Amino acid sequence: MGRVLAWDSRQRCSSLGFKRHASTFRHRISRSLVPTSKQKFVHVAGQEMVPSQQLLLRAGMMRQSSSGIYSMLPFGLKSLVKIEAIIDEELEDIGCQKLAMPNMLPAENWKKTGRWETAGPEMFKLKDRKGAEFLLAPTHEEEITTLIGKEVQSYRQLPIRVYQVTRKFRDELRARSGLLRGKEFLMKDLYTFDVSEEEARKTYDEVVEAYRRIMTRLGVPYAVAEADTGNIGGSHSHEFHILSRVGEDSLLSCSSCGYTSNEERAVGVIPEEPSKVATKFRNSTDLGKWVESLDLIPRSAVRINPKVRYGLLHEAEQDGSAKTTLLAVATAADRQVNEIKMNKALGKLEVFDTLEEARGALGEEKVSRFALCVDQSLFPGLKTAPRSKSMTVDGALPADIAGISCVSGSPVLDVHYGDFHNCLPGDGCPHCATPLSTSRAIEVGHTFLLGTKYSAALDTTFMPATGTEPLPFQMGCYGLGITRLLASIIEASHDHRGIQWPESVAPYRVVIVTSEDEECIKIGDEVYDAVQASLKTKSDVIIDDRLDVTLGFKMKDAELIGYPWMVVVGKGYLRTGNVEVQHRLTGEKHHITFDGIAEFFAKRREVRPSL
Template sequence: MQTNLFRLSLRNLNTRQRSRNYTTQARHCLSRQFLPLTKESTLAFTENASASHAYLLQAGFIRQSSAGIYTLLPLGLRTIEKMERIIEEEMDGIGGQKLMLPMLLQSDHWKATGRWDTSKGEFFRLKDRKGIDMLLAPTHEEEITSLVASELRSSKQLPLLLYQIGRKYRDELRPRAGLLRGREFIMKDLYSFDKSVDDAFTTYDQVGQAYTRIFQRIGAPFVVAEADSGNIGGSKSHEYHLISPVGEDTLLTCKGCGYTANEELAEGTYTNTHHVESTSTNDHEKVLQVLGLRPSFTDQIKMATLSYSAQDTSKEGNKIQGSLAIITPSQRSANLLKVHSTLGKYLEANNIINDRATLEFTTVSTEQWLTNNKDIEHNPVHVFMDDAVIKAIDLSSSPSLIVHEPRHFRLAAASDGCQHCDDGALESTKAIEVAHTFYLGTKYSSTLGCTFLHNGRPTPAEMGCYGIGISRLLASVAESRTDDRGLVWPSSIAPYKLCLITTDDKRDAFKSLATQLYDQINSSHTWKNNVVLDDRRTGFGRKMTDAEMVGYPWIVVVGRKAFNEENPMVEIHQRRLNEPNLKIDMPLDALEQWLADQQHSPSNLK
C-alpha cells in the first residue's frame, strides 16, 4: 500500500501539468540555471592545474577572470556558502561574534607594526586622490587590533572573539593551481583577545577543537601539524592540511605516535645511513679557517653562507647588517626559518633591534662572504652549528665570533628517527594547507595600544588569530574527492544533495512524475533546497555523465519502472569515490522512509 506522500494517479498527470498546481519558478531546474558545462579538458590545463581544477571548470563551478582571480558560478557559490554556514555555527558555538572589516586599509597601522615595509611585492598598494598610502587587505591583524583598542577599557570586556568571512588580496608572483594559489581569495579569520596567557591558551585550544569539528562536518580528511608562525608573529602555531600530491607543503609524520609537523619545523633524530660524496669545498675550508673552527671530518659537514640586514623602525631607519654561517651534516640543508628565528630573538634580547624590525636573509657565495669578512675582528659573524655535527667541530673560536648554542638547525627528512617515541620513523607526504592558527601574544596589542587597566596600569591584551582559507578549501576538498568521472562531494557541502533525472525527456508523463517527486522530496526538512531537477532536453546518458561529473551524492532516476501500476519503482544511485555507483531499486511507497533515514545517516564519504 503506497503512502499518501507518494500516491500517484497516473491517469491525471497531464491534468496536473496543465493546471500548474506547483509553482515552477521556485524549483531548482537545470534548464533555467546558469551551468556552463563543458567537455573541453584543455580549458582547465592552461595553468598546469590539477585534475580537480579541471573538473571545477568543466562542471561549471568557477571561471577565470584573470591570472589568479576567479568568478564563483552558482554551483561553486552554493558549495562555498554551505562551508561558511558550518564555520559560522562552530565559531558562534565558542562565543565568536561576526563582523565585517574593510577591504581597503589605511597604511598607518601597518607602518606602526613595521609590516608595511615587509613583503612589499605581495601587497596590492595604491594611493588615494590625496596621495595617502592604502592597500587591499592581505590580512587584518592591524585593523582588528586598532578597532578593539579604541573600545577596550577593562578586563571585564574579555575574552573577546571576533571573526569575519570576506575576500583578501595578495599579489602572488606566480598564481597557479586555480583556487589553491590565487591573488583574490575568501577567508574566515577570527581574532581573540584575552587578559592572560593562560586564558589565551585556553581560547587557542577551544578554537582548535572547533576547527576539528568543522573539518569533520565538512567531510575533509585532514591532519594537524606543528608549524612556523612566519611574518604573522607569535610563539605557537598549527596548520591544518588535506593530504594531496599536488600540495605545496611537505609534512613529516610518525605513524608510531602521530607526531606531525611541517618540514620547516619538524625535528627528527639524524642518522647518516647513506654514503655521499663530500660537499666540502676549498672555499668552505677557508671559511672555517677564518672562523677559527677546526673540523675533524670536513667530508661530514655542509656549509651555508649568508648576510643579514634589519631595518629597525625604533631607530629612525637605522639599518643593521651582518654575516652568518650555518654548518649542517653533509646530507642536510640548513633550516633557514629556525636560524632566522634564533637570530631575531638574539638581536631583540640584546636591544640591537626591536620586535617590529624586519630581518632579511640573503644567500651569498663563499667567495663573496670571504671578501665581506676580511676584517672579521671588527665585524662579528654569527655561527649556527647543527647539533648533529658538534662532534666534528672544535668549538674554540675567536672572541669576535658569536657562536649560538647548537640545536636542530637542519631540515628533517623522511627516515629520520622520531624524537617523540622510541622506535618511530618520520615519513614524508605532500599536503595542502587550508587553515592556520597562531598565538600572537602582545605583538600587535602592545604596539597599537590595545590595553586594559590591571592594578592601575595599562596591560596589553593577549591575542590569537585563526584563519581558514574557504576558497582554497573548496579546491582542496575537490582535490581529495576526485576520480576519473569527476567530483564526489560530501553531502554536507554538495551544491545539491540529490539530482532527479528522467530516462525520457520528451514524454510528458516522465516529466510530470519527476516534477511531482521533486516537490515531494523538497518538502522534507532534510532535503529542502537541496534537490535539483535535470529537465534539460538532452539524452539520458549525457545527464548521467554530467551528474557524476558535478558530483551530486545521490541521483534518482525516473524510468519506465516508475509507471508499473503494481509496484512502481525508481532507481537511486549513490555516487562513490573510485567505485561504481551503488544502485538501489526503490519502491515509491518506501521512498518517504528512505528520505527520512538519510537525516540520521553520516555524510556521503565513501
C-alpha cells in the same frame, strides 16, 4: 500542464503522509546557470591545471576574470555558502560574534606595526586622490586591534571573540592552481582578546577544537600540524591541512603517537646510520676544508663530511652602529639548511649558496665577526650536542675568506651547535623515536597565539581587575581560507568522471534525472517532491528536466558536478515501477519503488562526514 503536475504531486505526497513546503517551486537545471563542458581544460597561460581548477571550470561552477581572479557561478557559490554556514555554527558554539570590516585599509597602523615595510611586494598598495596611502587587506590584525582598543576599556568587557568572512587580496607574482593560489580569495578570520596569557591559551585550545569539528564536518581527510608563526608573529601556531598529492606543503608525521609538523618546523632524531650521500660528499672549497680542520665537528663511527652554505647577519649596536657577521652553515650533505630555524636561533639572516654570492652582497662593508653553525646532522647518535663557544681565529682564516675586510685584526669566531636542517622521512619522532613519514597537503587554515605583538605596538590597552596601570590585550588570530577549502575538498575527493562532493558541502545533495518520455518527466516531479519532503529541506534537491539532451548526457553531467545522490527515472520505471538511486562516492545502486523513496532518504536525512 505545470500546474496540473504540481497539483498531482501534492496529492500523491499528501496521501503518503508527507508535509510539503507551501511553495511549489522546484529547482530545475533548465532554469539554472550551470554551463558544464566536456572540454578537457589542461593548461592555462602555459601552466598545467590542477584537478580542482579543471573540474570547477568543467562543472560550470566558476569562470576566470583575469589572472588569479575568478567569478563564482551559482553552484560554486552554493558550496561556498554551505562551508561558511558550518564555520558559523561551530564558531557561534564557542561564543564568537560575526562582524564586517573594510577591505581597503589606511597605511597608518600598518606602519606602526612595521608590516607596511616588511609585507613585501605581495601587498596591494594604492593612494586616493589626496595622496593618502591605503592597502587592499591581505589580513586585518591592525584594523581589528584598533577597533577593539577604542571600544573596550575594562577587563569586565573581556573576553572578546569576533570574526568575519570577507575577500582578501594578495599580489601573487605567478597566480596559479585556480582557487588554491589566487590574487583575490574568500577567507574567514577570527580575532580574540583576553585578559591574560593563561586565558588566551584556553581560548586558543577552544578554537583549535572548533576547527577540528569544522574539518570533520567537511568530510575529507585532514591533518593538524605544528607550524611556524611567519610574518603574522606570535608564540604558538598550528596549520590545518587537507591531504592531497598536489599540496605545496610537506608534512612529517608519526604513525605511533600522532606527532605532525610542517617540514619547516619539524624536529626529529637523526638516524645513527648516515646515508651514502652524507659519507661520500667531498668539499671543493677551502672554507669547507677549513671547517673540517678546526676539528669542531664530533666524529661519528662513519665519517660525515660537511656541506657548507653561507649567511650574513646584520645587527644594530646600542650606539647605533651596525655589526655584520659572516656565517658558514655546515650540514650533512643529504640535508638542506632550514632558514626558519636559523632565523629563530640567530636572527634574520640572508642565506647564500656560495661564498661569492655572500661576498657580492657585502660589497664594501666590513665584517665584525665570523660564525660557524654546526648542524646536528653532522654528529648522528650523539645524545647531547656540544656547547656553543667563541674563539679568536687570529690569522687562521682560510684563503677564500681571508681577503674579506674585517673590523678588527684578530676576528672572533662564534661556534653554534644546533638544529639548522630540514627533517627527512625516516628521522625519529621527537616524542617516541618512531620513524617519521611524509605526506603532501594543502594548507587551508592557520591559528596563531599572538600575545601582545599588535596590541602593544598599537597601544591598545584595558584596565585590569587589580593594579592601576593599563595592560595590552592578549590576542589570538585564526584564519580559514574558504575558497581554498572549496578547491582543496575537490582535490581530495574526485575521480576521472568528476567531483565527489561530501554531502555537507555539495551544491545539491540529490539530483533527479529523467528520460525525455513525458510520463518519466511527470514522475520525476513527483520523485522530487517526495525526496525533498523526506529530507526536510528546501534547496538540496534539483531536477534535470532538460529536453534537448539524452538521459545518458544528464547522468554524465551529474557525475561531473558530483551530486552525492542521483535518482534515475528512465523508461525502466515504466516497466518495473522502480527508480534507480546511485551513490556517487561508492557507486552503489539501489532499485526502489516510489513508495520506498521516503523511507530511503529519511534514513539519510542527517549529513554525515564521508571520511
